[in-house]
Amino acid sequence: MREVAVIGTGMTKFGELWDSPLRDLYAEAVADCLKDAGVKRDQIQSAWIGCMTSGLFNGQEHLASILTDYAGLSGIAATRVESACASGGAAFRAGWLEVASGASDFVLAGGVEKMNDGADATYCLSTAADQEYEVYHGVTFPGLYAMIAKAHMHKHGTTREDLAAVAVKNHKHGARNPRAQFPTEITMDTVLNAVTVSTPLGLFDCSPVSDGAATVLLAPVEVAEDLGRPYVTVKGSGHATDSIALHDRSDLASIPVVKKAAEKAYAMAGVGPKDIDVVEVHDCFTIAELVCLEELGFFEPGQAAAATKAGTTALGGDLPVNTSGGLKSKGHPVGATGIAQIIEIVEQLTGRAEGRQVEGAKIGLAQNMGGSGGSSTVHILEVS
Amino acid sequence: MLSPRYHREIPQRYRLEAGKCTGCGKIHFPPRSVCKECGGRAFEMEKLPSKGKVLTCTTVEIPPAEFDDQKPYVNAIVELENGVRLTCMVAEAPPDEVDVGTEVELVFRRLRCGREWEVLQYGYKAVVV
Numbered sequence: 001m002r003e004v005a006v007i008g009t010g011m012t013k014f015g016e017l018w019d020s021p022l023r024d025l026y027a028e029a030v031a032d033c034l035k036d037a038g039v040k041r042d043q044i045q046s047a048w049i050g051c052m053t054s055g056l057f058n059g060q061e062h063l064a065s066i067l068t069d070y071a072g073l074s075g076i077a078a079t080r081v082e083s084a085c086a087s088g089g090a091a092f093r094a095g096w097l098e099v100a101s102g103a104s105d106f107v108l109a110g111g112v113e114k115m116n117d118g119a120d121a122t123y124c125l126s127t128a129a130d131q132e133y134e135v136y137h138g139v140t141f142p143g144l145y146a147m148i149a150k151a152h153m154h155k156h157g158t159t160r161e162d163l164a165a166v167a168v169k170n171h172k173h174g175a176r177n178p179r180a181q182f183p184t185e186i187t188m189d190t191v192l193n194a195v196t197v198s199t200p201l202g203l204f205d206c207s208p209v210s211d212g213a214a215t216v217l218l219a220p221v222e223v224a225e226d227l228g229r230p231y232v233t234v235k236g237s238g239h240a241t242d243s244i245a246l247h248d249r250s251d252l253a254s255i256p257v258v259k260k261a262a263e264k265a266y267a268m269a270g271v272g273p274k275d276i277d278v279v280e281v282h283d284c285f286t287i288a289e290l291v292c293l294e295e296l297g298f299f300e301p302g303q304a305a306a307a308t309k310a311g312t313t314a315l316g317g318d319l320p321v322n323t324s325g326g327l328k329s330k331g332h333p334v335g336a337t338g339i340a341q342i343i344e345i346v347e348q349l350t351g352r353a354e355g356r357q358v359e360g361a362k363i364g365l366a367q368n369m370g371g372s373g374g375s376s377t378v379h380i381l382e383v384s
Numbered sequence: 385m386l387s388p389r390y391h392r393e394i395p396q397r398y399r400l401e402a403g404k405c406t407g408c409g410k411i412h413f414p415p416r417s418v419c420k421e422c423g424g425r426a427f428e429m430e431k432l433p434s435k436g437k438v439l440t441c442t443t444v445e446i447p448p449a450e451f452d453d454q455k456p457y458v459n460a461i462v463e464l465e466n467g468v469r470l471t472c473m474v475a476e477a478p479p480d481e482v483d484v485g486t487e488v489e490l491v492f493r494r495l496r497c498g499r500e501w502e503v504l505q506y507g508y509k510a511v512v513v
Contacts (some may be wrong), residue, residue, distance in 0.1 A: 122448045132393055133414060136507065137472050137495065138444060138451045143459050146442035154440070154484045198459075199443040199479070247461045247469040252440050 001100040005224035005231040006381065008037025009343040011214035014331030015181040022058050022114040023070040025213035029110060029336075030071040037217045038227060044217075045104040046077040048094040050087030050111030051335035056124040058117050067112065077104075084128035085284060087111055088338025089368030089377030092216070093237050096379075099218045100234075106223075110215030111340075113333035121209045125334070128371040130245040142206055144246050144372040145285035146198040151252035152287060153200070156302030160200055164191035165308050166286040167204045167328055173315060174325020176356040181210050181331030205286040210331035214339035216346070230350040235363070236269030236380035238262055244374035255288075255373035258295035262367070265378040266297075273297040276380070277361040278348045279319060280341035282369035283326040292367055293321065296378070315356055323348060323356045338368035342379060349383035385502050397507035400434065400490065402468060403427035413468045435513065436464035438486040443479040450496050458482045462490075462510055475509040482512065489513045 010032025012025050020028075026049070034041055047068050054060045064078035081091040088111030095109030115121050126135045129144060152158045168188055174180040186204060194202040224231040240260035243249060249256060266272055273296060281296070283289035293304040298319060307313055313321035324330045324344035327337060345364035347353040362383055369376045395401040396414045403415030407424030413432060418425055441460035444451075451457070458474040460482065474482045475493060488510035495505045 120449055122446075126448060132389075134471050135448075136505070137459065137509075138447055138454070138457055139459050139471055140444060140446070140448060142446070143442050143444050147440040147459070147461060150442060150484065151440040196443075196445045198445060201442075245471070247471045252461065 002102055003221040004096050004099045004218055004234045005221045006216050006234065006342065006346050007219045007224045007227060007229065007231045008033045008039065008217035009346055010034070010036055011179060011336070011340055011343055012212050013179045014210045014212035014333055016116045017211040018116060020211065022054060022060060022112060023066055025114060025211060026067040026110065026112045027071040029112070029213035029215045030073065030108065033108065033215045033217050038229060039106060039217060041072050043106045044073055044076055044108055045106050046098055047073060047108040047110065048079055048081055048091040050081045050091035050338060051113060052082060052084050052087050053124050053127060054114070056127065057113065057115055057119050083375045084370035085282065085334050086338060086368045086370035086375045086377055087335040088214070088340070089379065090239065090338070092338060092342055092379060093239050093377055095218050096234050096237055099220060105219055107218045108215050109218055109339065110213065111335040111338055112213035113335040114211045115209045115333060116211050128244070128374070134245055140198060141372070142198040142201050142285065145287055146201045147246060148252060148255070148291065148372065149200055149287035152291065155253040158290065158302065158305050160192065161188065162290070162305035162309065163200065163205055163286040164188050165305070166283065166289045167191045169308060169314050170283060170322050170326040170328040173323050173356060174329025177325045177330055180325040180329050181208055182329050183325070201285055201287070207284045207327035207332035210333040212331060212333035212336045212340070214336045214343055216339060216342055232346050232349045232381045232383045234379060235271070235382045236265035238264030238268070238378040240264065241375045242373055244371050246372045249373070254301065255291050255295055255369070257373045257376045258292050258367060258369060258378070261376040261378040262296045265380050269380040271363060271380060276319070276363055276365045278323060278345065278358045278364045279321045280324060280326070280344050280366045281321060282367055283322055283328050284332060284369070286328070288369070289321065289326065292369065296365070296367060315358070320358050323353060323358060338377060341366040341368060342381070345381050349381060385498055385505055387503050390503055390505065398492065400432040400508065402430050402432050404430040411466060411468055413470060432468055433465040434490040436462045436488060438474070438482060438484060438488060439463050439469065440484060441474065441482050450498065460510060462488055473509045475511055477512045487513050
């Protein structure tokens with residue numbers, strides 16, 4: 001397989017973008033990406049687009065055609081990719097495979113979601129859980145992660161304050177990200193005193209309902225070299241699936257699909273957790289960041305909370321996690337999230353993360369996750 | 385919830401009918417057409433035991449619209465006496481009486497009314513024993 005480079009990035013601001021329709025969000029991200037890469041639109045051969053449920057949020061399917069048309073790319077090969085909240089990560093992997101295989105040289109890997117369009121977001125998102133055996137019984141996504149949190153607390157002694165510390169840290173990072181939906185610092189009291197969504201999780205333990213799009217441009221490393229611009233290479237790609245019903249998994253305090261995807265990515269890249277300088281994880285809920293860090297091998301099970309409270313995962317710590325603000329502060333337009341994570345890692349590795357730069361970062365990891373852990377992707381990027 | 389989708393699930397929801405793989409003995413709830421353990425495709429019906437204990441739980445304060453009339457309610461993952469796990473509501477108990485390890489029994493209840501053109505929706509809930 002050919003070595004693949006990320007040669008351009010583009011994304012919208014994340015937030016409640018009431019004036020922007022779905023199609024314009026994607027078009028804006030593509031235009032920014034092509035400008036960043038210095039590549040003309042007629043060079044683009046293919047696009048992979050992650051989106052969870054435009055049918056429910058916006059009443060629009062046949063997405064890849066309409067989005068590439070409005071992005072000025074009509075005629076190219078374009079495919080929508082769905083893996084719930086891991087749709088963006090899955091689209092990135094598909095784009096990477098297309099370039100690595102030699103089938104195409106210039107491929108867009110993007111994602112989009114417009115969640116603020118009048119639909120019941122709780123219902124739309126719940127379709128990523130088992131409709132007949134979870135959702136039928138009143139289960140919500142905050143509820144599923146709340147049950148993981150409860151199991152984690154019971155097994156490892158994790159506390160309510162441990163969860164809150166993740167939100168405080170990510171908002172502190174997000175306050176330095178101009179594209180974040182909520183670029184504001186918050187206090188522990190804000191998290192602990194917020195309205196309860198599903199015990200033990202409150203409003204500030206949950207990522208928001210967001211609109212946004214993000215895309216990157218992939219090309220073979222030789223092409224990236226010819227362009228003479230900064231780029232990063234894809235060193236490892238891991239993708240795994242599991243049951244989407246939480247009750248079908250043996251350890252409810254873990255999310256095994258993350259470990260499975262990570263093992264594949266580490267093996268391919270020839271690196272381990274100790275080699276990683278900066279990380280984006282799928283903190284759809286505060287508990288998810290702790291469990292994902294444990295599954296990725298950065299901490300032993302039950303130890304991520306202590307590391308978070310010690311500042312290890314904050315900017316300036318040994319392993320900065322979610323320097324973008326994470327899903328919590330940056331926002332979580334579901335299909336765009338996996339690509340936005342990649343973009344944060346690319347910006348960190350190329351020294352463009354102004355105001356939140358991790359100095360000297362060479363290798364970064366982005367972990368994207370679907371549902372309560374029914375799918376996950378892990379990508380490892382390196383700057384040469 | 386449209387009636388064709390609802391109709392198919394009645395044996396599981398009303399009578400707790402599971403599928404036991406005749407090859408390896410694995411019990412699947414709901415029944416599957418291919419055994420997750422051994423790939424077998426022959427099953428016999430096995431009724432689930434009604435008693436079990438709570439493995440984890442949460443009190444849902446902000447539910448989807450169709451459950452709004454029942455809030456707050458407890459959702460739990462229950463492990464039944466034969467090891468099968470399922471997700472359900474725990475009914476008729478204050479939320480602080482339900483915790484990891486609480487012993488429960490599955491009972492037949494109405495789960496939600498649905499919108500006016502939908503069927504009434506029934507199934508199992510747990511109650512504390």
